[in-house]
Amino acid sequence: MSIPKYWREIPQRYRLEALKCKKCGKIFFPPRLICSNCKTQEFENIRLKEEGKIVTYTIIRVPPKQFNGQAPYPVAIVELDDGVRIMGQITDANPEEIEIGKKVRVVFRKIQEQGHAGIINYGYKFILK
């Protein structure tokens, strides 16, 4: 992953920065240039809620190359309390504890490393509440 590409996503990965449509109120994470709901191009900056519940999940046993050594790890779709859905790993939990509907909280964690000498990528994960 190129450094500019990583750098561009930092507001979302580190701070869950999103846009809320000024006309219809729909929230977009990541931000976009036009509202897919009402086609408005005017938004206000907001930050997503940091608590939510598990919509669905899986346990990855065969990971992509850059996650070698981390598997098995759970990945979930979470609906945050503002209604926005995001995907991320569930950390510090036993797979048996994870269930659809359980409440989670967003935490800041290391996600992956770009090889031995490359940049370290951070972002959000979830922990069970």
Place this chain on the structure above:
Amino acid sequence: MREVAIIGAGLTKFGELWDKSIRDIFVEAALSAIKDAGVDHVDSIIVGNMSGGLFVEQEHIGALMADYLGQNPVPAYRVESACASGGVALMQGLREIASGLSDIVLVGGVEKMTDAEDITFALATAADQEYEVYHGITFPGFYAMIANAHMKRYGTTRKQMAMVAVKNHKNGSLNPYAQFQSEITLDTVLNSTLVADPLRLMDCSPVTDGAAALVLCSGDIARKHKNSSVKIIGSSMTTDTLALHLREDVTSLKSVNLSAKKAYKMAEITPEEVSVAEVHDCFTIAEIVIMEELGFVEKGKGGKFIEDGYTALEGKIPVNTSGGLKAKGHPVGATGVAQAVEIFFQLTGRAGKRQIKNAKIGLTQNMGGSGASSVVHIFKPY
């Protein structure tokens, strides 16, 4: 719109074709389709291919294939919509003929996957790189998430998913082009290695090399081919969010539902009229959800539908008679074209040991990513 028909089809054997290159397999399938059609030229060549760039480090596939097929200087280009690339190639071929811009079009699909250094990475580019793949998800992982949600809401069982694999391997055992031509048992599926809970290795379609081709032409030309031609009476594509988490309902594949409705409307048929279907069973759960989205069974009853045998070769609506992606194999860019080849064989009585009796209307459904694109075609013999 002009009437569009299929007058010839060709396939390579699907599998790990270590001794053949991407151009070899494309030309093999294309020559066999052209010979089958009995045409002396084509006006245009359209190639469905997901990622020549990542799988074999070759782009500019259209011109290359036209050259090796001895067809320069006809227009030739590649179309891409991840694993739905083949379906989109067929749709594009139909549009060229329907519009009157071409009379005879070669529609091919090809993928050479086993040459790739990192197949998982190449396939993952069909998902949202920044907001899905970044977090360590894989394609089996997406469908596993769909499966978990479907099991929780509708009571779909692990055994019902395994039944899809068993059925499709049984069909594959009757298909000489299939990658896997042996039957498997429920226990084999249920005891195979976990890939992404609850999906196991035998719930997943394999890595495959292969190519498929069709010769399309206008209705006027097709009617002269009275022996074996098939009309395309419905064709549609719809899209959805690339990211699975941005969809309202993770137990549904909305694009499949919408593309099917559009195609039924165009063909002026109802789902009950379909006699045979080839659908995108990239993972066993996908076939179950697709049954619901195509309107073959009501929402939530897809698991029961396979369990009760409706989709078996001798069932009410045989699904994936070719073996499907699961057993025939899934060379991603070729799959959508190969599905139409199977329906062409079924509707013209050329499906050998897996031939359905009295097949009147056939349907293909080809999907990209975790359902961000879906292409449906409906076919009827002359």
